[in-house]
Amino acid sequence: xxxxxxxxxxxxxxxxxxxxxxxxxxxxxxxAVYLYAPGTSATALAHVVLPESQGRPGEPGRYADTAVxxxxxxxxxxxxxxHRLRAAIxxxxxxxxxxxxxxxxxxxxxxxxxxxxxIPVVQDDTGGIRGRSVEFDPQGQHIEVRVLAAxxxxx
Amino acid sequence: xxxxxxxEHDPTGLQDALSELLGxxxxxxxxxxxxxxxxxxxxxxxPADSSAVAVYLRAAGVFQGxxxxxxxxxxxxxxxxxxxxxxxxxxHVLDACRELGxxxxxxxxxxxxxxxxxxxxxxxxxxxxxxAGAVISSVLQRASxxxxxxxxxxxxxxxxxxxxxxxxxxxxxxxxx
Numbered sequence: 001x002x003x004x005x006x007x008x009x010x011x012x013x014x015x016x017x018x019x020x021x022x023x024x025x026x027x028x029x030x031x032a033v034y035l036y037a038p039g040t041s042a043t044a045l046a047h048v049v050l051p052e053s054q055g056r057p058g059e060p061g062r063y064a065d066t067a068v069x070x071x072x073x074x075x076x077x078x079x080x081x082x083h084r085l086r087a088a089i090x091x092x093x094x095x096x097x098x099x100x101x102x103x104x105x106x107x108x109x110x111x112x113x114x115x116x117x118x119i120p121v122v123q124d125d126t127g128g129i130r131g132r133s134v135e136f137d138p139q140g141q142h143i144e145v146r147v148l149a150a151x152x153x154x155x
Numbered sequence: 156x157x158x159x160x161x162x163e164h165d166p167t168g169l170q171d172a173l174s175e176l177l178g179x180x181x182x183x184x185x186x187x188x189x190x191x192x193x194x195x196x197x198x199x200x201x202p203a204d205s206s207a208v209a210v211y212l213r214a215a216g217v218f219q220g221x222x223x224x225x226x227x228x229x230x231x232x233x234x235x236x237x238x239x240x241x242x243x244x245x246x247h248v249l250d251a252c253r254e255l256g257x258x259x260x261x262x263x264x265x266x267x268x269x270x271x272x273x274x275x276x277x278x279x280x281x282x283x284x285x286x287a288g289a290v291i292s293s294v295l296q297r298a299s300x301x302x303x304x305x306x307x308x309x310x311x312x313x314x315x316x317x318x319x320x321x322x323x324x325x326x327x328x329x330x331x332x
Contacts, residue, residue: 008194008195009194009196009295011194025197025286026197026203026204026205026288026289028285028288028291030293030296049295058300059193062193095289096209096282096283096293097283098281098297102297131289132286133203148284155208155235155248155284
């Protein structure tokens with residue numbers, strides 16, 4: 001039985017349940033950062049809103065600079081060292097005709113902090129102009145991405 | 156979802172303005188301004204992954220913040236029918252929704268600015284059709300840290316059809332309203 005766990009803005013979630021799918025509904029210029037340990041069910045997801053915390057308080061999942069270390073620490077607590085981890089990322093769209101600066105800054109920041117830990121990004125569905133809903137299949141170890149289909153974006 | 160609270164009758168004059176614009180009776184329900192948990196904000200206009208028409212304006216002047224009108228597609232289409240006649244293109248319907256957004260935003264900005272004493276100036280409206288949560292979260296990113304969110308539910312009746320929408324006013328912390 002598949003269990004879907006939504007992860008809200010700025011939140012972070014870690015799971016070792018092979019039937020639990022961590023998901024984000026209606027992802028815009030935020031980034032879904034998934035880390036997982038290949039060959040296991042261990043998955044972690046942060047719903048990153050902005051690139052840098054700049055000393056601001058708040059949930060660690062909210063900023064790329066605090067989210068990536070928190071995800072790594074969470075999976076390390078389950079016995080998975082950073083060199084074994086892989087990343088899958090999605091989001092960073094320029095929704096509403098906004099210039100894409102925040103989405104692009106988020107993408108760059110997430111990539112930079114993952115690189116600091118030597119974690120490769122093996123799946124990337126970022127950029128564009130449309131929102132997405134995403135969920136991670138811990139058994140197939142990949143992100144499933146959904147966007148609005150053509151009939152839903154015409155009125 | 157938005158908690159319902161009785162308010163004084165049409166404090167912004169929006170009800171009368173919309174009734175005049177659409178040629179139908181408009182009934183408004185409004186919530187008091189409050190802080191929402193960050194995770195709840197993308198769901199204030201319905202499920203975050205539902206299709207929605209969004210109209211966005213930025214406010215400058217004494218009130219600084221953002222205003223977002225979210226409409227279900229069928230309500231947007233009905234507004235287009237009422238304002239322009241039936242069978243118009245999606246782009247024309249979006250034009251009608253931008254006009255509606257302009258009026259809604261102007262009324263609420265005037266109210267906020269009056270409370271502070273000064274003028275608030277709305278930007279040109281932007282519009283899109285996308286997932287409601289994707290639009291709302293993208294607007295939130297442009298707000299100050301932990302903005303006050305005023306959520307207003309619009310309910311209208313037009314020849315037996317229910318038209319609904321949600322207005323989100325995100326007040327930057329630099330504003331004093």
